[in-house]
Amino acid sequence: MPWNKGKLTGHKPPLKPREIWVIRTRLQMSSNIRELAMFNLAIDSKLRACDLTRLLVQDVCQGSHGGSRAMVMQQKTQRPVQFEITEQARLILEAWIKARRLKSADYLFPSRMHASPHISTRQYARMVHRWISSIGLDDTAFGTHTMHRTKTSLICRRTKNLRAVQLLLGHTRLESTVRYLGIEVDDALEMAEQTEV
Structure with missing residues (x-):
């Protein structure tokens, strides 16, 4: 099984x-x-x-x-x-x-x-x-990873700053942060462009 x-x-x-x-x-x-x-x-x-x-x-x-x-x-x-x-x-x-x-x-x-x-x-x-x-x-839809993701998701939603979230999570690659947050690639590119302007 x-x-x-x-x-x-x-x-x-x-x-x-x-x-x-x-x-x-x-x-x-x-x-x-x-x-x-x-x-x-x-x-x-x-x-x-x-x-x-x-x-x-x-x-x-x-x-x-x-x-x-x-x-x-x-x-x-x-x-x-x-x-x-x-x-x-x-x-x-x-x-x-x-x-x-x-x-x-x-x-x-x-x-x-x-x-x-x-x-x-x-x-x-x-x-x-x-x-x-x-x-x-x-409760089957949630788990310990929910706690791990909560604050970074709130910060990302509020600031749209993927680089800051990447640092907070200790990720070496931005792609890992995007995948981790479950953000679509197009949305991630748009966020990245907003923070660079």
């Missing part, structure tokens, strides 16, 4: 601003600090699941305060990527770190299982599916 029989494959769509707001509000109302911190950081960082789950406290904090920027080495590409952490995300991260009494060298999202020091990408994927289904969307 093929692994993808009956499953939706291909690019996972990014979240829309209203969907982000609804998920964030639901997590705040349920007082789920860990998942709210993870959701906010996933949106801000644009990191793949494998990089997000392995973040250390020291990656996002200087001392006891959350940093406004962070830089991590991507596991897949072995290239550094920098990202901004919004104030909203910083505040909840600080609350999470304080609530768990995490130290600088600790994993930011430790596993509750003794076999693993940090949550697995599978655990993270289950959280993402829960967040998506909690707002009435079909």
Whole structure:
């Protein structure tokens, strides 16, 4: 039996601003600090699941305060990527770190299982599916890559600057960014011409 029989494959769509707001509000109302911190950081960082789950406290904090920027080495590409952490995300991260009494060298999202020091990408994927289904969307159409694509898609839509998105994603080739965002070639050429003018 093929692994993808009956499953939706291909690019996972990014979240829309209203969907982000609804998920964030639901997590705040349920007082789920860990998942709210993870959701906010996933949106801000644009990191793949494998990089997000392995973040250390020291990656996002200087001392006891959350940093406004962070830089991590991507596991897949072995290239550094920098990202901004919004104030909203910083505040909840600080609350999470304080609530768990995490130290600088600790994993930011430790596993509750003794076999693993940090949550697995599978655990993270289950959280993402829960967040998506909690707002009435079909969770099979979304995944962890949704979180990875959301902010860059919003930035691209707002600024039409493919070069900026390419830098944010750490892509070496603009073609990779175009393919990643699911933009038609004609639209990409038009965007590129607008930013060069």
